Amino acid sequence: MRNRIAELVESSLNSAITSQELSTSQLPTITIGTPANTEHGDFSCNIAMQMAKGERKAPRQVAEILIRHLGDGNGLFSKTEIAGPGFINFFVAATAWQASLLEIESQGNTFGRTATGEGKKMQVEFVSANPTGPLHIGHGRGAAIGDTLCRILDASGWDVTREFYYNDAGAQINNLALSVQSRCLGIEPDDQRWPADGYQGEYIKDVARAYLARESVEASDQHTVANGDPKNLDAIREFAVAWLRREQDFDLAAFDVRFDVYTLESGLYTEGRVDSVVKQLIANGHTYELDGALWLKTTDFGDDKDRVMRKADGGYTYFVPDVAYHQAKWERGFTRVVNEQGADHHSTITRVRAGLQALDIGIPKGWPEYVLHQMVTVMRGGEEVKISKRAGSYVTLRDLIDEVGRDATRFFFIMRKPDAQLVFDIDLAKQQTNENPVYYVQYAHARICSIFENAAEKGFKAPVKPAADELKLLTTPEELQLIKIMTSLPDTIDDCAIHFEPHRLTYYLTELASCFHSFYNKNRVISEDTALTAARLYLLKRTAQTLKNALSILGISAPERM
RNA sequence: GCGCUCGUAGCUCAGCUGGAUAGAGCAACGGCCUUCUAAGCCGUAGGUCAUAGGUUCGAGUCCUAUCGGGCGCGCCA
Structure with missing residues (x-):
């Protein structure tokens, strides 16, 4: 209905220009509003006020001309009127409704x-949790917002690809493997031999038990069989990643969230994408060496300081594969890409965009786009529950779905705009569900x-x-x-x-x-x-x-x- | 200190990319079930839109400053 009225206003505007009653050189964008007060009709348009200055006419005079050319919109309107400082109010006929x-x-x-969306491609990356533990409430908000966004974009005519990106090879994953290995060897967190930043959650024991029992794991993008040897850290790493990916699959399935594509950070290295990005950035003259590290001049692209790409130990910082990943997205033909992520990672936006600009391959400045969600504070028993993955004390998404229900959890997570903080009171959600x-x-x-x-x-x-x-x-x-x-x-x-x-x-x-x-x-x-x-x-x-x-x-x- | 973000009713939040008299839920108070589900409806009360300037026909919305909460500011991710 809103669009129909906008089209009618546009044609009456054109008609008035043709008859030289209006002379505007450029058409203003026509916005149709819905008045708060029903006495002002079903819809209203403020175009006459916007045009008044350029036309050197009073707003109400412009409105009068437009209404004359508008007529009754082929029976759509029971009444049109000029009101207030120059609003055009439309009353839609009951028969039309x-x-x-x-x-x-x-x-x-x-x-x-x-x-x-005209069937054009859009990619949405969300959740993208590293496989170091079950999904927590923060991931839950990201999953709910990202998944709903995908459904909305699909309903709006876009061809949506849902993507999940994760780090399967970095320091944290190594830390995970060491933690599982320690459990395999019966080492407890209070033991001197326990890894410095080891993951202490109960689930690590489950992973170790399954590994020693030589279980096989089928995750949506991982298939593996445990080797069972507690000395083989590579085998433990592979198994732990697959096992935790499968856990996340369970959580996401319970939430009715699915993905089309999974991208692993390790693949960006093995395919040579990371090396190729580094070479390109060097060739384009946007890097320099300092203190044994390689730096990217992100300050040339709006960052407040330059960033290290290659550490003194030879490893790349996390944002380099991220740039490589986004270059791949671009090459895959996504002229629109949205990343849904926690606002605590907002500093990556400037870095990734800077890296992509420095590649100089025609990527627009504001690409990719971002949706950032603010923190979720979890309340239980009137107290804030601190989220600490390594200490293992946190509320998982699955716990929440089991307690509150999938429908209510999804609704709760998306009912606030993403950039507002959210207080999730578990007791309230549990005890007063009918509210x-x-x-x-x-x-x-x-x-x-x-x-x-x-x-x-x-x-x-x-x-x-x-x-x-x-x-x-x-x-x-x-x-x-x-x-x-x-x-x-x-x-x-x-x-x-x-x-x-x-x-x-x-x-x-x-x-x-x-x-x-x-x-x-x-x-x-x-x-x-x-x-x-x-x-x-x-x-x-x-x-x-x-x-x-x-x-x-x-x-x-x-x-x-x- | 710098960057991002938020500040609207007692509480939790909307406010349609500048529009007309700022809304909803919860909490409070008063009504409505012998008839299709009372997990509902109707009414009352509750506001200096953090503060001070600015932009214009018009500001909760845009700009500047200040105050306050959150996040970020690593050769972690």
């Missing part, structure tokens, strides 16, 4: 989807399903493709408001996709559910009036479909009973 229900019906479970907004939305869906059960018992069912005469009975403010909210789902999806902000969809759902609950309490659906009953059943059929479609994009179920 009613007719839009037919479009929702014909689109079925694809209603809400748009073609905005969680996700139930409010799901309840609306279950309620509608229940109405249809009752209707079926009494021999009623929603009509298929009803005529305008049958729908014209839908006239109350609640009914029209319900339709209005439903039709804005595609706009909401686009807004979420453009801003990378999944939380907007949770607010949309709450609003839609709220509108339905109000309608339900004020009106009876099944009544003596068979014509009205049919019209309302049709309205609720579309409402249930809209709720289900939107919930599905959030990866949340739409229960038929609660």
